Amino acid sequence: MPWWPCFVSILAGFLAYYISQAQSRVKLHATSNEEKAGQQAQMGSEDVMFWSAIFLERLCINSDNEHYLTSTQSSLPRDPATLSCGSDNRHNEVLMSSSGRQFSQYFVMADIHGDLEQAILALSMMGVTDQSGHWTAGPAVLVQLGDLVDRGNNSLGVLELFHTLAVEARAVGGKVVTLLGNHEYMLMQGDFRYVNRDEIIRLGRKHQEAQGGAVDVSGRQQDEQRAAFAAGLKLWHQLMSSTGRYGSLIRSRPVAHLLYTEDLLGKPVVEHDHQEGAKHECSMLLVHAGVTQGLVDAVDHLHSIASVTSEKLRAAEEQDSLSNKVELHAPLYVAAWNTAVSRGLSNCSIRACPSPYAQGASLAAAVLGGEGLIWSRDLSQPTNGQDWACREVREVLSRINKGSGPSRKVSRIVLGHTVQGRGHVSVRCGGRLILADVGMSGWIKGGGPAGLSCTLQSGLQLLTESGAESARLKVEDK
Numbered sequence: 001m002p003w004w005p006c007f008v009s010i011l012a013g014f015l016a017y018y019i020s021q022a023q024s025r026v027k028l029h030a031t032s033n034e035e036k037a038g039q040q041a042q043m044g045s046e047d048v049m050f051w052s053a054i055f056l057e058r059l060c061i062n063s064d065n066e067h068y069l070t071s072t073q074s075s076l077p078r079d080p081a082t083l084s085c086g087s088d089n090r091h092n093e094v095l096m097s098s099s100g101r102q103f104s105q106y107f108v109m110a111d112i113h114g115d116l117e118q119a120i121l122a123l124s125m126m127g128v129t130d131q132s133g134h135w136t137a138g139p140a141v142l143v144q145l146g147d148l149v150d151r152g153n154n155s156l157g158v159l160e161l162f163h164t165l166a167v168e169a170r171a172v173g174g175k176v177v178t179l180l181g182n183h184e185y186m187l188m189q190g191d192f193r194y195v196n197r198d199e200i201i202r203l204g205r206k207h208q209e210a211q212g213g214a215v216d217v218s219g220r221q222q223d224e225q226r227a228a229f230a231a232g233l234k235l236w237h238q239l240m241s242s243t244g245r246y247g248s249l250i251r252s253r254p255v256a257h258l259l260y261t262e263d264l265l266g267k268p269v270v271e272h273d274h275q276e277g278a279k280h281e282c283s284m285l286l287v288h289a290g291v292t293q294g295l296v297d298a299v300d301h302l303h304s305i306a307s308v309t310s311e312k313l314r315a316a317e318e319q320d321s322l323s324n325k326v327e328l329h330a331p332l333y334v335a336a337w338n339t340a341v342s343r344g345l346s347n348c349s350i351r352a353c354p355s356p357y358a359q360g361a362s363l364a365a366a367v368l369g370g371e372g373l374i375w376s377r378d379l380s381q382p383t384n385g386q387d388w389a390c391r392e393v394r395e396v397l398s399r400i401n402k403g404s405g406p407s408r409k410v411s412r413i414v415l416g417h418t419v420q421g422r423g424h425v426s427v428r429c430g431g432r433l434i435l436a437d438v439g440m441s442g443w444i445k446g447g448g449p450a451g452l453s454c455t456l457q458s459g460l461q462l463l464t465e466s467g468a469e470s471a472r473l474k475v476e477d478k
């Protein structure tokens, strides 16, 4: 045997090792540089056109009173019929004022993780539904912070519950917003590590029965289970694909949502109006895991590239800066994150989800990456300490509030994702950071049913089986 094949294979081995090391260095570099998330938002020329057009048109409001970025020149994957922008030019008006719709109350619920029974218990305890899980809250808004799925034995049941609730709420002037959690994202990527095995087997059995009885495996229970699991897994893949029933549902989730006190009041909140005790208590930014300045940078970065590249945009902004109209502000940041993700996820499947390491990685990749809105623990478990996290919260709030009118100031950030000790909601940074995940799924075994409510009369309240708590949750002045 000649000596050289051996030499070549050793050389190839070294080369492969070297390349993999180089790749992991690139990744490490990318993740340790969190404040550079903005620079991950590199744009191709098609993207430049899209975002310039978007920043030019600014903000639109659809028939559901959600803020979206849109433009007449590029079509979004969302149904264009739901976008009213362009025809009635409401976009610049809505920046500074109320959406014109009045809600009675806000509810917030954190991670549920496949526990249908506990979800209904919590919702009925809060007064959102009756005991069989039907909407009874009238024109209220319920925001669920993501992670409906995984771990528990009824992820599909919980997805169905929230889908039905959204329909029921809408019929009476209410609204249900279900945010994207990292576990929904994992399902679209085909990462089923946390899916409950019993649920898959149940799904497989149901399918086999519908196909005319269980497969005969000569009475061996283990084989029967294995066959049911295989059938269930195949179905699960289909259901979670971009055209599957649940896959299309979770791909349309927003990653962030804003609630405003003003929309409870039905009129602008007047600064220094002491009669409105709960002035800005109910104005909050909600995301699944965390939001740091890197994500604000990412939008600023897109915006600056777009204004450098597009003469039309630059001209419009110069005009606007004279009339003092332009400043990026909370709804625009949120709309940019949501729009980017909605574009990025529309075709997301096992391999094609936006990767933060891909060349020309988009804003979607920054939002969905390890330091982004659905994964980050930078605020909930800050490695640099609580002071750092509180400074970050203050900075993020002040930056997204900068361009907002006085009655559209966001006063806090509300997060799920990180389970808080002994089932207690954590209130940090003088009420400006609320960590709402009490781990109420029976498969996590943290706390009992719990949720938040916000009204003009009571401000933000924590609702648990032992009653309502509000003093601890107040936003401290200064």
Ligand SMILES: *[C@@H]1O[C@H](CO)[C@@H](O)[C@H](O)[C@H]1NC(C)=O
Pocket: 153, 154
């Ligand atoms: C899921 O588990 C709970 C608790 O063990 C049980 O009560 C419930 O019946 C199970 N659900 C289904 C659909 O099997």
Ligand SMILES: *[C@@H]1O[C@H](CO)[C@@H](O)[C@H](O)[C@H]1NC(C)=O
Pocket: 077, 343, 344, 346, 347
């Ligand atoms: C998604 O896929 C469809 C068909 O494969 C394609 O027409 C469309 O442009 C894709 N959308 C995006 C945002 O890449």
